[in-house]
Amino acid sequence: MKKVVIYTGDLCVHCDWAIALLNRKNIKFTEYNVAQDASKREEMLKKSNGARTVPQIFIGEHHIGGNAELQALENGGKLDTLLNN
Numbered sequence: 063m064k065k066v067v068i069y070t071g072d073l074c075v076h077c078d079w080a081i082a083l084l085n086r087k088n089i090k091f092t093e094y095n096v097a098q099d100a101s102k103r104e105e106m107l108k109k110s111n112g113a114r115t116v117p118q119i120f121i122g123e124h125h126i127g128g129n130a131e132l133q134a135l136e137n138g139g140k141l142d143t144l145l146n147n
Contacts, residue, residue: 063145063146064121064122064146065092065122066084066089066090066091066120066121067092067094068080068081068091068118068120069095069096069102069103069105069106069118069119070093070116070117071097071116071117072095076116076117076129077116077129079133080117080128080132080133083132083136087136087141089145094106106118109125111125113127115128116128117129119132121144121145126144
């Protein structure tokens with residue numbers, strides 16, 4: 063399974079929803095809270111081509127986007143394929 067990284071922020075319901083989906087599917091992930099770590103915010107901005115909203119989700123080297131995109135992948139049956147290919 064590819065490495066999953068999620069950049070989150072404080073009091074972020076969309077972050078909570080994305081994490082809940084990952085946990086429900088037993089997907090291991092690394093979480094970085096950009097509100098608490100400025101270096102991780104800069105890292106997120108570079109990796110996401112300037113996206114400032116959270117969450118920002120990466121599977122392997124692929125930038126998924128935010129929670130809406132993650133949920134759409136799951137609802138479309140494409141999340142498992144992306145994780146395993």
